[in-house]
Amino acid sequence: MSYTLRGRLESRLAALALPFAAALVLAAGLAEWWPVGLAAAMLAAVLVLDLVYHPVLRYQPGWAALPLGLVELGAVMAVVLAFGVRAPLAVALGLFAAAWLCAQLLGHAFLPMWRLSYAEDGGELGRRGGALVAAAVAAPLAAAGGLWWAHLPPVVHLAAGVHQGPLVVSRRERLVGEPGAVVRGGIVVAHKDVEISHVTVVGGVNGITVDGMRGVVLDHVTVVRPQEDGIHVRGQAITIKHCTVDMTGVPYGQGIDVSYNMDTGETMIDRCTVVGGQEGIVTHSSSAMLVHNRVERTTMRAISMTEMSMGGVMHNTVAHAKGIGILCGDHSTCMIDRNRVTGTTVDSASGDRERAGYGLVVEFGAVGELGRNDLVDNPLTMGVFVGSLVHWQR
Amino acid sequence: MARVAVVGGGLAGFVAYLTLLRGGVEPDEIVVFGPEADPAGVWRRRAAAIRQTHMRSESDGHCLPSSFPGLAVREARRRRSLAPLARSVCDRYHATVPDFLDHVDELRLASGWSPRPARIERVTPVDGGFELDGHGEFRHVLLATGHPGLAVPEELRGDPRAVHAYEPHDYAESVCVVGAGLAAATEWLNALAAGSTVISVRRREPLRRPLNVPRPYLTRRGLAAFHAASPAHRAATLRELLVPSYPPGRAWDEPLARAGVRFRVEPAVNGADQVICATGFVRGAERDLLVRRLVEEHGVETADGRLVLAPDATVPALTDATRTLAVAGVAAQMAYPAADTLAGARYVAHRFLERCRTR
Numbered sequence: 106m107s108y109t110l111r112g113r114l115e116s117r118l119a120a121l122a123l124p125f126a127a128a129l130v131l132a133a134g135l136a137e138w139w140p141v142g143l144a145a146a147m148l149a150a151v152l153v154l155d156l157v158y159h160p161v162l163r164y165q166p167g168w169a170a171l172p173l174g175l176v177e178l179g180a181v182m183a184v185v186l187a188f189g190v191r192a193p194l195a196v197a198l199g200l201f202a203a204a205w206l207c208a209q210l211l212g213h214a215f216l217p218m219w220r221l222s223y224a225e226d227g228g229e230l231g232r233r234g235g236a237l238v239a240a241a242v243a244a245p246l247a248a249a250g251g252l253w254w255a256h257l258p259p260v261v262h263l264a265a266g267v268h269q270g271p272l273v274v275s276r277r278e279r280l281v282g283e284p285g286a287v288v289r290g291g292i293v294v295a296h297k298d299v300e301i302s303h304v305t306v307v308g309g310v311n312g313i314t315v316d317g318m319r320g321v322v323l324d325h326v327t328v329v330r331p332q333e334d335g336i337h338v339r340g341q342a343i344t345i346k347h348c349t350v351d352m353t354g355v356p357y358g359q360g361i362d363v364s365y366n367m368d369t370g371e372t373m374i375d376r377c378t379v380v381g382g383q384e385g386i387v388t389h390s391s392s393a394m395l396v397h398n399r400v401e402r403t404t405m406r407a408i409s410m411t412e413m414s415m416g417g418v419m420h421n422t423v424a425h426a427k428g429i430g431i432l433c434g435d436h437s438t439c440m441i442d443r444n445r446v447t448g449t450t451v452d453s454a455s456g457d458r459e460r461a462g463y464g465l466v467v468e469f470g471a472v473g474e475l476g477r478n479d480l481v482d483n484p485l486t487m488g489v490f491v492g493s494l495v496h497w498q499r
Numbered sequence: 500m501a502r503v504a505v506v507g508g509g510l511a512g513f514v515a516y517l518t519l520l521r522g523g524v525e526p527d528e529i530v531v532f533g534p535e536a537d538p539a540g541v542w543r544r545r546a547a548a549i550r551q552t553h554m555r556s557e558s559d560g561h562c563l564p565s566s567f568p569g570l571a572v573r574e575a576r577r578r579r580s581l582a583p584l585a586r587s588v589c590d591r592y593h594a595t596v597p598d599f600l601d602h603v604d605e606l607r608l609a610s611g612w613s614p615r616p617a618r619i620e621r622v623t624p625v626d627g628g629f630e631l632d633g634h635g636e637f638r639h640v641l642l643a644t645g646h647p648g649l650a651v652p653e654e655l656r657g658d659p660r661a662v663h664a665y666e667p668h669d670y671a672e673s674v675c676v677v678g679a680g681l682a683a684a685t686e687w688l689n690a691l692a693a694g695s696t697v698i699s700v701r702r703r704e705p706l707r708r709p710l711n712v713p714r715p716y717l718t719r720r721g722l723a724a725f726h727a728a729s730p731a732h733r734a735a736t737l738r739e740l741l742v743p744s745y746p747p748g749r750a751w752d753e754p755l756a757r758a759g760v761r762f763r764v765e766p767a768v769n770g771a772d773q774v775i776c777a778t779g780f781v782r783g784a785e786r787d788l789l790v791r792r793l794v795e796e797h798g799v800e801t802a803d804g805r806l807v808l809a810p811d812a813t814v815p816a817l818t819d820a821t822r823t824l825a826v827a828g829v830a831a832q833m834a835y836p837a838a839d840t841l842a843g844a845r846y847v848a849h850r851f852l853e854r855c856r857t858r
Contacts, residue, residue, distance in 0.1 A: 107718040108718075108720065109720045112719070112720075163714075166589065166590050167587065167590070214568070218565045218567055221522070222846070222850075223566070224718065224842075225717065225842070225846045225849070226719050227718040227719040
């Protein structure tokens with residue numbers, strides 16, 4: 106067929122309407138967004154390719170659908186990877202194959218039978234067809250919007266005043282504290298996709314506990330003097346931003362402890378302030394980005410990335426940590442750049458020479474990618490110990 | 500006033516009839532005028548004359564209103580094989596002539612096709628329609644009168660050795676084939692197979708391409724610029740597009756290569772025992788009595804001897820909101836360069852249906 110540009114695009118949209126609808130059904134059934142992301146990636150990739158094909162392919166024989174299909178598969182995979190659509194490979198390939206087959210059946214059989222002049226019109230669907238295609242595209246988009254709207258978690262407003270905890274959040278929701286809302290005794294997040302914002306937590310074993318729940322966001326939360334950790338995260342990557350953790354008087358707890366989530370994505374800790382505690386922010390066997398945080402007066406280390414963790418420590422401010430300011434330890438790989446570490450003190454009681462007031466330590470087989478850090482007013486600037494490696498960024 | 504008339508009972512008229520039925524026009528609203536009951540009658544005789552075995556057209560070279568299902572699907576179903584479909588997607592499928600004729604017969608019997616045996620020689624515009632030579636008035640008329648006759652070079656008229664390729668003939672010991680299109684190429688192979696020595700006489704080297712016209716001209720992609728051009732420019736384009744051609748492929752080349760000295764090209768007709776004129780059809784609006792009268796009596800515009808038509812193959816001077824005069828077949832080439840093919844017949848039929856359905 107010698108497609109016109111309009112014909113190519115209309116035929117394409119008509120062919121994608123059904124897979125798009127199937128993706129929506131899948132998304133609704135699974136309560137997941139990746140089918141919609143996958144369908145959107147397919148739509149974007151093939152429409153762009155259609156614009157490329159048009160001047161090149163004045164005539165497109167039937168067999169060309171096969172190599173072009175492979176090109177399109179590659180393009181869709183590239184888009185999926187670029188935008189981080191987390192679709193299972195087998196299902197994604199299945200959906201693509203179904204969409205391809207659907208396009209072949211439509212283009213070669215159903216559309217020519219439905220619109221008699223389809224072939225000689227170069228794939229154009231006419232006024233009625235154009236309207237139908239528009240509707241066919243708009244309907245899934247509207248449905249996607251509706252689905253998105255329907256999937257928005259319910260918002261629970263926590264009234265001002267003190268609420269006795271521990272508070273267990275056991276469903277998907279946005280818990281929003283009104284000014285002055287305080288939970289005494291801690292919060293336990295026991296469901297995925299929970300967002301907590303503008304809540305102050307006082308006490309509790311841990312201030313906020315997130316154990317194995319994905320998609321959790323803590324935004325503008327304040328934790329004050331828990332018994333152990335301020336924010337305690339295990340087994341899943343989450344997002345923590347604009348938080349305040351007051352660990353003064355808690356000598357053995359960590360301000361924010363993110364552990365054992367290496368295979369679940371990257372945890373983001375952004376613009377948090379931690380004061381006191383044993384370690385301010387610590388990761389074990391996790392992938393994390395720690396950026397724009399401020400950590401003060403910790404008794405062991407201000408920021409630690411250790412036990413085969415991987416990630417970045419950037420644009421943080423560390424002040425008055427005892428022993429070590431920033432640590433990259435135990436076979437971790439850390440990108441450490443544009444941090445400011447000042448006023449580290451010697452931990453002479455420990456008898457550990459690594460804790461002699463270093464601004465930055467890379468130790469025990471760790472790899473540090475170091476940029477321009479500002480390590481001033483510390484007894485020792487930097488230490489590299491026990492088989493570790495440091496690369497300097499130029 | 501009756502609704503729709505199709506003047507011409509050949510393949511183009513048949514395709515139009517089937518398309519009108521498919522489009523919801525009632526059978527009793529359609530009158531077809533044609534001299535014989537078999538819509539493929541003329542085509543069948545010509546194909547037999549040149550011993551054509553396969554169609555030049557591909558899977559969609561059929562009489563159905565939509566391009567799908569084509570003849571490849573029909574054959575695949577009959578043979579329970581995917582091979583015809585595989586050949587079709589590679590543009591390598593060409594139905595056999597018997598298969599095509601069977602398909603026409605099936606459709607003819609199933610559709611209730613029964614043309615009125617009348618020859619229409621004059622179309623007279625009347626208020627809201629056309630009067631057809633004393634056979635009634637119709638609001639929408641499609642002229643599908645076919646080729647006006649066989650073309651024989653002037654210098655060969657009266658030559659007792661000369662026979663047109665589309666007339667029944669056998670092969671003499673030495674055969675001169677005049678022409679360079681599909682019929683000529685078919686005759687080269689036929690005559691060689693019959694043991695003759697073949698002399699090809701042609702004014703230009705034949706063009707090798709799968710179909711009569713480049714494929715983009717079969718769709719709006721190529722047609723858009725063609726339709727936008729002036730009539731003179733369109734006529735010039737047609738002269739370029741419609742030069743004699745036949746398909747590429749070993750099936751055509753190998754017999755010629757094997758023939759050796761039994762096949763040669765010469766610039767002029769020589770003393771061969773037989774001269775086969777594979778020179779196609781006479782061309783021009785003046786050669787068809789009905790069309791000539793339209794031009795002479797109603798001032799219908801022509802360019803380079805061809806009717807100037809709107810993109811939907813209607814005659815602009817005689818078509819308005821209330822009535823339609825459209826043209827199919829070779830006379831519609833100013834609307835669709837491949838109008839004398841089955842795809843062309845379908846193109847015109849679709850547009851004619853659109854007018855009949857909406858007016």
